[in-house]
Amino acid sequence: MSGASGFTTIDFDRPGKQTGFVSIPHSPHDDAWGVTQIPLCVIAHGKGPTVIIEGGNHGDEYEGPITISELIRDLDPKEIQGRLILMPAVNVHAVMAGRRTSPVDGLNFNRTFPGDPKGTITQQISAYMAREIFPRGDAFIDLHSGGSSLDILPSAIVEPTDNPDLFRRNAAAALAFDAPLAVVISNHGDTRTATAAACHAGLVTVGTEMGGGGTVSLDGLAICRRGVRNVLAHLGVLPQATKPESRGDRRILDLAGTKAHVYATMDGVFEPFHANGRQVKAGEAAGRIHCLWDPARPPDTLHYHADGILYSRRQPGRVKPGNCCLVVASLYEGDLS
Template sequence: MTKTTDKRPTSAFTAIDFDRPGRQIGHVMFPHSPHEDAWGVTPVPIAVIANGTGPTVILEGGNHGDEYEGPIVIGELTRELDPKEIQGRLILMPSNNVHAARAAQRTSPVDGLNYNRTFPGDPYGSITEQISAYITDYIFPLGDAFLDLHSGGSSLDILPSAIIEPTLDAALAARNTAAARAFDSPNTVVIGNLGDPRTATATACRAGLTTIGTEMGGGGRVSIDALALCRRGVRNVLAHLGVIDPKHRTVENPEGRTFELKGTAAYVYAGTDGIFEPFHKLGARVSVGQPAGRVHAIWKPSEAPEVVHYGCDGIVFAHRQPGRVEPGNCCAVVAAPI
């Protein structure tokens, strides 16, 4: 399905023909003129696999450059999926925050921006803003559904989960929830990013796309278990959406749990700098007011560590990784059962 939208002008260009059947692999080129390359471009990888009639599903990886399971899975689909296996169209973008991905950083080393806090972008802003503007204006209007595959990155270790993007549109909320549950993760979590509208998933929802995300492990590494879950879950969602044969859908977690991050109470922050010592493992049940851990100023042995506390009941969804923290760093996250 191709939707109409008021597209802002862009200097980006691509040889990809989004309406052509078969498999195409290429780049979207963003003119980039830094000191070392007067007339260069930033190439953002993209692939399109299309066949027959059916929905268009956009898959994004590399939203943050230190999150790896999603990009691996999208790359595998790009190489391995036979166009004859699908009905519809897949737009596969494994490394949208491409400078950050090459540097293994959350934010772009070119302009210092977090791509996932730049939407709807600026077609003539910095490179990161240009990429998010292109996704907003030229990619999302082509789609019916959006899968944004995240992990915890180098600063968090997260319980692998499918993520529901909240929306006030009741029909869209139902579609988002159904797609997230089709992923078949042991845990499904509603995350609204404290209402921040500048994320890719929030923008996709405003465009009317069925939208889900993931959080697959983290700690700046590739988790064997999370990667296996991501491989299976993505195919489950594609089968749920009707793009691939339902025979590819497998159910291992029919009684999967659903949680939500309940605003600011979900987050435990460091009040001082030091080393964070968590008191509970991921998945542990905890309660409001319970000590979550302590921050040790190991260079000040006469100082007692700062004890930090949980702000709500639930399970430990994420831990700080690595241990070194500064005031305001997120030390732990609690997901409350729905």
């Protein structure tokens, strides 16, 4: 099958399990007629919704790709009702390099939607997702972690949208994931993300943050494995399993705009004052930045700008002005009824 910016030998409408690639023409210096191959698996059986599950949106976030790869190997088509479109390494060049951004064109895949079929390789991949994958779906699960630069409390992410009914369904799916936290994240209103594009296409959308720090979190991976199956059961693709009472906090949190973030003010090394999960207050000292190559200069002290819990903390100590050092999550005050 040919697409707007790529092709695949997989038949999306055929029952059973098919594993292959989306191939996007790519002609770098050392390969005149080559392709970039993006792993793809379609599992279909019976009647039910189509759920797209994406990992490797950023190449240094590992819990999602591991979870999806396990589903590809382990799921028998007879276990499901509906169709799964599984993409464990969508930003494949970044995944192979272990980098947030693509080493080919330097772009952040999650800031390129709706993409460009005539653009760089990253823009072509997002165009294929927007034009060929999302129109086939009813729901989208986008599995993220904090990557190399952030350590984030494991959480399911509610994608905001102007459609109240879709927002309620997004929130219900995030709560069904049953992570320790559910958090509304708008990415400062940026509509170039995969989850924003999925919502624009009308898909029930849930994201995750599963730890980070450039490692595989054992707790995050266990939460991710269980959570994906929880959402698939919530959507009717997998049977509802008997499970213990929810392990997550049923409240929904929010990143309250720019006040949620604490940014570096100078070149130096950041010393945080608190661990993730601590209750913090606006105006409270959050950490300080040391200029180690100018010891006569006193450190800059940073402060929180919102009340809530410390949700995320920068992993590398070295910072420069504008780096995100800390993120505070507050109780969501919007309407979910």
